[in-house]
Amino acid sequence: MEIVTLCLFLLLAVVVSGVLSRVLPAALPRPLVQIGLGALIGTAAGIKVELDPELFFLLLVPPLLFLDGWRIPKDELFRDAGAVLGLALGLVFLTVLGLGLFIHWLIPAMPLAVAFALAAVVSPTDPIAVGAVAQKVSIPNRMMHILEGESLLNDASGLVCLRFAIAAALSGVFSLPAALGTFAWMALGGVAAGVGVTWLAINGKFLVARHFGDDVGSNVLVSLLIPFGAYLAAEHVHASGVLAAAAAGIAMTFVGTSTAVGAATRIRRRAVWDMLQFTLNGVIFVLLGEQLPSLFEGAAAALAGTGHDNRWWLLVYVAAIVAVLAALRYLWVWVSLKLTLFRARRQGNDAAASPPRRVVAAMSVAGARGAITLAGALTLPLAMPDGTPFPARDLVILLASGVILASLIIAAVGLPLSLRNLRLPPEEGAAAERDRVRTLTAKAAIAEIERAQHELCGDGDDADRYTDVAARLMAQYRERIDSIGADQGHRDEQAQARVIERKLHLAGVRAERRTLLDLAQRREVGLSLADQLGRDLDLVEARLTRLEA
Template identity: 75%
Template sequence: MDVVTLCLFLLLAVVVSGIVSRLLPSALPRPLVQIALGALIGGFAHVRVELDPELFFLLLVPPLLFLDGWRIPKDELLRDARTVLGLALGLVFLTVLGVGLFVHWLIPAMPLPVAFALAAVVSPTDPIAVGAVAQKVTIPRRMMHILEGESLLNDASGLVCLRFAIAAALSGSFSPSAAATTFAYTAVGGVAVGAGLTWAVVRGKALLAQRFGDEVGSNILISLLIPFGAYLAAEHIHASGVLAAAAAGIAMTFAGSGAAVGAATRIRRRAVWDMLQFTLNGVVFVLLGEQLPDLFHGARRAIADTGHDSGWWLLAYVLAIVAVLAALRFGWVWLSLRFTLFRARLSGRSPAGSPPRRVVAAMSVAGARGAITLAGALTLPLTLNDGSPLPARDLVILLASGVILASLVIAAAGLPLLLRGLRLPSDAGLAAERDRARTIAARAAILEIERVRHAMCAEGEDPDRATEVAARLMEQYRERIESLGADEEARAEQNHDRAIERSMRLAAIRAERQAIFDLARQRELGLSVAEQLGRELDLADARWNRMAM
């Protein structure tokens, strides 16, 4: 019963954080509010959560990585693959090596494998945290796609590095050749298990649905179970469950594209995953705040292990680690952009010049740490193989928590300033590709309407009525084709008209909804009818809202 009560308290704190973050200034991101609420729960309500690292990692990491892989734009990921791989692999390995050696030099009492473990847990960035600190600031689309792709892959690479660091700390030895072989096996095995299991499950479910029918609930439940199944299956064969969960999410896009999934299922499934993402990330930050009082109580003992007696040394360590992380990230991003511009100049596609400093700074500041960092820190084993306590475990968790807090504060303060007024080149190629696809789809719709009209007439439908309805529908599609083929000036006017229409449509839809709710409250309309009409208006509201994106 105590566990159930505790879970309800955590969920309530997540809900309250959403309300409070809307009331506070926009510069204060939701994760900081959730951490503060967690600290209040831990400090004043005297609620204590005993976290099992393995269970915590299993419940948290697979669904978050799966969702990141599922929703990340695949075309943009492939287009910026070099940049993403450089950040997700090259920068992570540089961070693990550089920060690990620096921490061991800074804190000699921390063994080198444990220092590498700390470096591994602070290397992954968190796009949810970045999005939270930039709620009121528009992040350029391409920059956000790069950050999402980096986070998806560096979660995996950072946690794989953590696995090797923990193994070295437990065994006391490390072999580079054995590590390379093991890394290749775990990576390939994890990707194969995640992609293979997703494809088999989705295709098998589609075949069953075609033969015996389908239901929304089972489809949603299967999507919830896939990341856990991929993670556990990969771990069972000693492959990377982290990579398996990420690969399962990526494969879900392709495996599910041809499956018989209805529109209602997709809408409800997305709503369930949105809720799960919000809940899991919120619970993580609330738990981080809840753990802070106990962590700070143990800070003096952890600091004493380093040969100091003042708690201010902990702040100094955190600031030093954050400074090294920022310097490594800034240098890597700057060199990466310089190399990109150099290749563009060689191909004659770009004038000479240096990388825009604001872009480099924004990409560097956007490296906020979050859920994965805390999850990785909490998975550190309590004891070594001989039963003795793992050296400096509390200090590692404290420093990782401090890095999360510091990176969130820096991103909250720096991103709005750096992104204000920043304009990146528009992606004209993507817009042209989107317009071409819409034109082809509209022509296909016209042909299909004509086919259905002939079929209806052959079955005895009134030809005049069928022709009138078909002409009205086809005219709408022809207007869409003409608008997509208009010149820039005409398109600008159409976009302005569309914005006016969108504002009027949304106002009208919301007035309809309010009128229906008023009728239901006055008992002049049945509740079931009101709910049905409300859902229809909600879908229309969402559709017109999406047109602004």
């Protein structure tokens, strides 16, 4: 009963945070409101949650990483793969090495291996925190895509570094070849597990539905189970479960387009995932806030091992760690951009211009840490092999919590300041590609309406009526093509009232979807645009199908 009550308190806090985030100033992101509510619950209500890191990772992290991987624009992700991998791999390894040495210098009482463990915990950014901060900040699309891709992939590299730092602390031995081999297996095995589980689940469901029928509920439930299956499969073979969940989401974009899923199913599935995303995001940050009071209660004992009794030293340590994190990130981003411009100019692109310094600053302050950092810190063992307490464990958890709060505050304050009145050149080709795709789908709809007209009317007495209705619908599609050619705004959809008109219109919409999917599969249209236009077609098809029934 206590567990049920606790869950209800957490959900109520998430609902209240949604209201408060709209009432409070825009500069205060929802995660900070949720952390504050969680701290209030933990202090005033006397609720104590024993946060099991393994259970936390299994229940809360996979669906959110899966959804982020599913919805992240794939073309932009592949286009900026170099920048994303540089941040997700190179920056993480640089941070672990540089920050680990700095922490050991700053806190000599903390063993070097434990300092590297703390650096590994705070090195990866959190996709949940980055997305939550971005809700109230207008971030340029390309920058947001890079940040999302980085936060999706850097958990694997950070957790591998954490695993080897813990092993070195426990045994006093570190092997670089073993570390590289383990990282390769965790990364490749995680990606393979995520893609494999998604492919098996979606195609297996499609085969069953083709022979025995299908329903909306089972399709939605399968999509909910995929991230957990990918995570467990990867963990079973000692690969990266978090990377498997993200890879499963990315694979959904490609596997899901090859199977027939009704428009009503896609709409309801999207609504379920939107609700789940809001709920789990909120629960994670409320839980994080609930942990803070008990952590700060032990601050004095944690600091005692460093030779300081004043709790203000905790702020000094957190500020120093955050400053070094920001400096390393700024240095990496600046050097990466310079190298990119150098390569572009060597290839003959003399028009490549250096981005404003505020873009580099924005990328530096946007690396928010979140609940995955806290969960990683909590995975530190309680004791050494000889039974003695693990050195500085409480201090590591406390500093990781401080870094989470500081990074969220810095991102909430620094991003609006660095991006204010920033003018960036618009991405070229997006409007032209949209017009081209809408023209192709409209032509396909016209052809399908002509075919359906002859098939439905036959030689009956309603031939003239079918002809009139088909001509009216095809005229609407031709108006779309003409308006695109004349650079006019798109027209509003006209309500369809008669049965014949609905049938022909439905045939045209389905032809549009087939053409759109075919273009996406042949990579003749961007996947992001295909998904956006597909949502519009889903709404039209669902409405027409409901009226037809």
